[in-house]
Amino acid sequence: MESSYFDVDLNREGVAAGKHRILVGGLWEEVGKLQFERLKQDGLRPDDVLLDVGCGSLRGGVHFVDYLAPGHYYGIDINQSFLDAGYDIELAEAGLQERMPRENLACTTEFELPWDGVKFDFAIAQSVFTHLMLNRIRQCLTRLAPHMKPNGVFYATFFERPENAPSDQPLSHQPGGVVTYDVKDPYHYSLDDLAFAIRGLPWRMRYIGTWDHPRAQRLVAFEHLAADAAPANAGADMRSLSVEEAGRLGPGANHYRAYVGPPDRFDFMSATQFSLLFQCGLRDHHHVLDFGAGSLRLGRLLIPYxxxxRYFAIDPNTWLIDEAIRKELGQSAVELKRPVFSASDTFDCTVFGRNFDFVMAQSIVTHCGPALFRQLMSSVASVLEPHGLFLFSYLNTAEPVPHPEGEGWVYPHCVTYTEDEVLGFVQEAGMAGMPIPWYHPGASWFMVARSEAQLPSKAESSLLNGAVLFDPQFARSRMNPPA
Structure with a gap:
């Protein structure tokens, strides 16, 4: 038998004997609260709709039902007896039955979901993959995918087998002392195994790893690819055009290479950002935040490097990231390098919970009103390492001009700033900055650090010119070399 959880009669007898909390793994309070707090930390809101896969007798469910809007929690499990105990005992004792219809709990043997039209923002499978063969995991991922909202996230725990450990040998996991196996319950899997399970499916895997689980289960997030999330107002669907055909489109057209700017400069903007970072000291062990990553012009070079x-990206237009992975980078590179993506649109650099050696914002400030510009500076200041650098492009003007477009995000309109205005925003955020002569075909570059001591000297700055030889398209890069 694949797992003791498939022995429905045995589990029914255990529930009748009052053992429903033990049968779902024990650690009732610890694990129930742990999964709830993790999803809340990662953005679960009361108005979101959640699916609890393998919900058992609602160890996590009692927390989610209490937090979510009434009717927004759904659960499935192979054992009807567990579901009955969860609703009739746990929810009843907590006074929560009125917040969740009984029909929101479904007994299913092969991950079938009976709720027509219901789409989920989040899903979680706590201690489910740990009891399933790999093909069963793939079945779960296959059948859940059509029921997730675009960019929905499915969290799953698993016992991790290190890449250098033989799969056919038992492994002991600390803390907890659980011993796992390759072909019997409880099971262990490598990240490559899980990457194989989603191959060809509309998921992108993000490894989270340790998360204070008392039995050393690791956490992974499967992000649902939003295949239909391209902007509806971008004209005819041009996403199937080749790179050569897309090169003739105008900026902003509905193609991943054109939506982010002139498509004939897509490759140049990749190379120039990477070159600037490298000349500023980038090494492969650094952590880099690509703010407004778009279609991974920078990411397609940084991720392999x-x-x-080590690569983190924020962009709410997730269709751009998905297209870039599919057509420029390849899923295998994502599986190997495990970049981390966020679809946050709040201009908050803290969403990843870590600091960065480099932050890059190419063509972001160019569309920011003053209030949003200040917000970005403040957010970057909160995540920049003491030795870190923030590099961004902006549209320079000699004289201050009013900003009638507004204080916030004004794309596709552009906003211009004087050098003094930019420096003022930087200093308001408690940082130091300076313009740098790195070539940009349509804007100017600025460098920011925590203190002036971290900025290059005038002589060092003169080395940052970004000149391009032998290409007439960028001849201006060679016209006025710095003194």
């Missing part, structure tokens, strides 16, 4: 889990 950096060590795993």
């Amino acid at each position: 950096l060590q795993p889990e």
Whole structure:
């Protein structure tokens, strides 16, 4: 038998004997609260709709039902007896039955979901993959995908087998002392195994790893790819055009290479950002935040270069990231290097919970009104390492001009700033900055650090010119070399 959880009669007898909390793994309070707090930390809101896969007798469910809007929690499990105990005992004792219809709990043997039209923002499978064969995991991922909202996230725990450990040998996991196996319950899996399970499916895997689980289960997030999330107002669907055909489109057209700017400069903007970072001291062990990553113009070079889990990207237009992975980078590079993506649109650099050696914001400030510009500076200041650098492009003007477009995000309109205005915003955020002569075909570059001591000297700054030889398209880069 694949797992003791498939022995429905045995579990029914255990529930009748009052053992429903033990049968779902024990650690009732610890694990129930742990999964709830983790999802809340990662953005779960009361108005979101959640699916609890393998919900058992609602160890996590009692927390989610209490937090979510009435009717927004759903659960499935192979054992009807567990579901009955969860609703009739746990929810009843907590006074929560009125917040969740009984029909929101479904007994299913192969991850079928009976709720027509219901789409989920979040899903979680706590201690489910730990009891399933790999093909069963793939079945779960296959059948859950159509029921997730675009960019919905499915969290799952698993016992991790290190890449250098033989799969056919038992492994002991600390803390907890659980011993796992390759072909019997409880099971262990490598990240490559899980990457194989989503191959060809509309998921992108993000490794989270340790998360204070008392039995050393690791956490992974499967992000649902939003295949239909391209902007509806961008004209005819041009996403199937080749790179050569897309090169003739105008900026902003509905193609991943054109939506982010002139498509004939897509490759140049990749190379120039990477070159600037490298000349400023980038090494492969650094952590880099690509703010407004778009279609991974920078990411398609940085992800292969950096060590795993060193590239972080924020962009609410997730269709751009998905297209870039599919057509420029390849899913295998994502599986190997494990970049971390966020679809946050709040201009908050703290969403990843870590600091960065480099932050890059190419063509972001160019569309920010003053209030949003200040917000970005403040947010970057909160995540920049003491030795870190923030590099961004902006549209320079000699004289201050009013900003009639507004204080916030004004794309596709552009906003201009004087050098003094930019420096003022930087200093308001408690940082130091300076313009740098790095070539940009349509804007200017600015460098920011925590203190002036971290900025280059005038002589060092003169080395940052970004000149391009032998290409007439960028001849201006060679016209006025710095003194």
